[in-house]
Amino acid sequence: MENEIQPGLDGDFQLELDKLEACGNLRVLPETCSEGKWIEAGGRRMLNLSSNDYLGLASDKALREEFLRTVKERDLCFSSSSSRLLTGNFPAYRELESLLASLFGAESALVFSSGYHMNTGILPAVTDANTLILADKLVHASLIDGIRLSAAKCIRYRHQDYAQLENLLAKHHGEYHRIIVVTESVFSMDGDVASLDRLVELKRRYANVMLYVDEAHGIAVRGQRGLGVAEEQGCLKDIDFLCGTFGKAMASVGAYVVCRKVIRDYLVNRMRTLIFTTALPPINVAWTRFVLSHLEDMQARREHLAKISASLRTAIRESGVECPSESHIIPLVVGANEKAIWKALQMQEHGFYVLPVRPPTVPEGTARLRFSLTSLIEEEEMARLCHEMKA
């Protein structure tokens, strides 16, 4: 009996996959091999324009060697073997969190297993049916999932439309015990940058509004000391949940929130994706702390990344295509799925590994190439890229 049911149930999946393939939306895991700014795929060696190693730290051998020379024997531990609430809370965690708090000038910080754990865990923990979440239309899937898991009511405001947000706050602030405004700083698909200072100003108008900012693409890359867009815009102290991940420019794994102590204490008691998962291995946490302690020295890399990013944005605009980006994440919007796939293949044939991004990751009709730049790219390589992109 079971044997008869099984093929039919699998057949449903196959049918869905066939449909995805028919409309150019089938995803497969790419077989690639990375080395520094290079990537090998399909037997071709290309410049990697799809990496999140924004400052080239993940492939920096000197940095890695310095870490291995100085790492404490105590931290050479490749599993925590437990949740942090049981026996997994190694000293490396305390050291990382106190460095975070002191760099950001905050009361406390809390570290998580990943940005996905962070965003699916914090919002359900700190909200209830008496909470309204106001989230930017383009926030990351992990934030959407966090909102879905929460008991809060949610309204998505149009992307970066602070006038609409202002109206929503004015209209609803009296109806809810708490309102949480949720945004990214550098948006992951358009590469534009939130006006955190404006959001802080809006938040201050009402006593029951809190601000949640995800700096996944801002940490290490923006700000004089690499503390993100919040540092750049002078509002480190004004964000209630200042979040980011270590998996991108920080060249590690995990994520953090910088916050008041009472919020940290509350999360330790209520956040399911912190409580019910094995803590990161101490070796990774020690590496994160090591990279974090070097962030201030990376200003030359940040400046170079900003410079080559400006060149690419200019080239795209000169070719007559609108480009919303204000960062190192730069979309070339082409519209149709097939066109995005074709253009990406063409770039790859010329040695530039850039990937097409299609709906549902981005809105219908805005399929694009997504350039995600690293400071390892040289100006001469950027000039060739701009030339090829216009071809």
Ligand SMILES: *Cc1c(COP(=O)(O)O)cnc(C)c1O
């Ligand atoms: C990548 C990303 C995450 C997820 O972080 P991970 O550490 O990779 O799980 C969360 N938010 C945003 C905006 C991201 O781009």
